[in-house]
Amino acid sequence: MAQPEEAPTVTETAPGPVATGRRGLRWTGAIRPVLAGLGAFLMVFGLLLRFYAGPRLIAAPAGFNITVTLTDPRASYFDESALTTRHGVALTYNDTIRGDAAASTGTIAVWDQFTVLEDLKRNIQLIATFQRTAFDRHTGELTNCCGASLNDDTRVRQDGISVVFWPIGTQKTTYQVYDTNTERAWPASYSGTARVQGLLTYRFTQRIPVTVVQQMPGVPTVLLGIPGTSRNIVADRTFQASNTFWVDPRTGVPVSAEERILSYLRGPGGQGSLMVADADLRMTPASQRALAAVARQNASSITTLRQAGPLGGLLLGFLLVLAGTFPFRRLRSVHLRRVRSRHDRGSGRRARGPVRFRGSSRLPGGAGHGRGAPPPGGHSR
Numbered sequence: 518m519a520q521p522e523e524a525p526t527v528t529e530t531a532p533g534p535v536a537t538g539r540r541g542l543r544w545t546g547a548i549r550p551v552l553a554g555l556g557a558f559l560m561v562f563g564l565l566l567r568f569y570a571g572p573r574l575i576a577a578p579a580g581f582n583i584t585v586t587l588t589d590p591r592a593s594y595f596d597e598s599a600l601t602t603r604h605g606v607a608l609t610y611n612d613t614i615r616g617d618a619a620a621s622t623g624t625i626a627v628w629d630q631f632t633v634l635e636d637l638k639r640n641i642q643l644i645a646t647f648q649r650t651a652f653d654r655h656t657g658e659l660t661n662c663c664g665a666s667l668n669d670d671t672r673v674r675q676d677g678i679s680v681v682f683w684p685i686g687t688q689k690t691t692y693q694v695y696d697t698n699t700e701r702a703w704p705a706s707y708s709g710t711a712r713v714q715g716l717l718t719y720r721f722t723q724r725i726p727v728t729v730v731q732q733m734p735g736v737p738t739v740l741l742g743i744p745g746t747s748r749n750i751v752a753d754r755t756f757q758a759s760n761t762f763w764v765d766p767r768t769g770v771p772v773s774a775e776e777r778i779l780s781y782l783r784g785p786g787g788q789g790s791l792m793v794a795d796a797d798l799r800m801t802p803a804s805q806r807a808l809a810a811v812a813r814q815n816a817s818s819i820t821t822l823r824q825a826g827p828l829g830g831l832l833l834g835f836l837l838v839l840a841g842t843f844p845f846r847r848l849r850s851v852h853l854r855r856v857r858s859r860h861d862r863g864s865g866r867r868a869r870g871p872v873r874f875r876g877s878s879r880l881p882g883g884a885g886h887g888r889g890a891p892p893p894g895g896h897s898r
Contacts, residue, residue: 743784
């Protein structure tokens with residue numbers, strides 16, 4: 518009789534104890550105070566950036582360099598060299614601005630401006646002005662320090678705000694805007710909004726009435742149209758303007774401008790007149806784009822200092838403080854106890870020793886007997 522083959526033995530091992538990870542816990546305990554301290558620092562940094570550093574950093578740049586151009590292709594003016602009035606000529610108004618970083622301070626910016634109105638084709642200058650401005654870097658208010666002058670005359674008082682820099686956070690109100698031709702400030706009133714080069718701007722309009730700006734001796738009466746024998750007299754040069762400014766309210770950058778100017782020579786008592794200049798000057802698209810780029814860059818910096826920086830510091834700091842102070846280790850201990858409890862309950866139902874199966878595993882399907890094994894229910898024949 519063939520001996521039954523030994524049945525295979527399958528040994529089931531009870532699960533071992535769950536590792537506690539004491540070294541990892543000790544490392545976590547050491548790093549948590551660092552995280553909490555770093556988080557507190559970032560939260561304080563965010564608050565300081567928003568309420569202390571930000572307002573001081575958001576200011577007009579001390580170093581600045583740009584040339585802004587306005588043109589009128591159909592202007593009129595009196596050509597002194599030819600003693601004739603020219604009509605339908607192109608006049609160009611260039612305003613070159615350069616910041617004097619060395620003369621500027623943390624609160625005051627000093628900028629130099631050279632403006633010239635000229636007929637480029639004939640190389641004739643109608644108006645040329647040099648202005649040194651000193652103004653508050655936040656509000657744009659002009660001050661008479663730091664060598665502020667007009668045509669190198671420091672006795673000229675400048676007040677209001679300059680046309681080249683408006684208050685950061687421009688409001689829908691009326692501002693006193695300084696005019697170099699009349700040497701005084703005139704009100705510029707809010708008159709609506711408009712989009713310029715994709716930016717939403719506030720529009721301000723300024724009316725400068727007829728103002729005597731210069732007395733010119735030796736003017737022949739014949740040029741003024743005064744009847745009688747020609748003689749030389751002292752004539753008054755008058756100036757008037759209707760100006761429109763489009764300002765980015767976030768940054769105070771004037772994105773566009775239009776200046777409708779009219780200047781005359783008039784005799785004593787208003788007798789006679791001679792048109793000196795008549796032009797409707799509008800900023801070129803290239804200058805608009807350049808100023809719009811400056812406005813966008815400044816607005817991005819303001820947003821970072823006022824919102825993104827402070828909020829990012831507060832949020833990241835809060836998360837780090839939470840990671841450094843919240844009792845995650847206690848939650849881990851509770852989780853380990855639950856795992857051990859389930860493990861203990863499960864180990865009571867499993868066999869502790871090896872499990873033996875009788876019969877052979879050679880037949881597929883677990884027939885349970887070998888060649889020499891007797892058939893079920895009987896003996897071998």
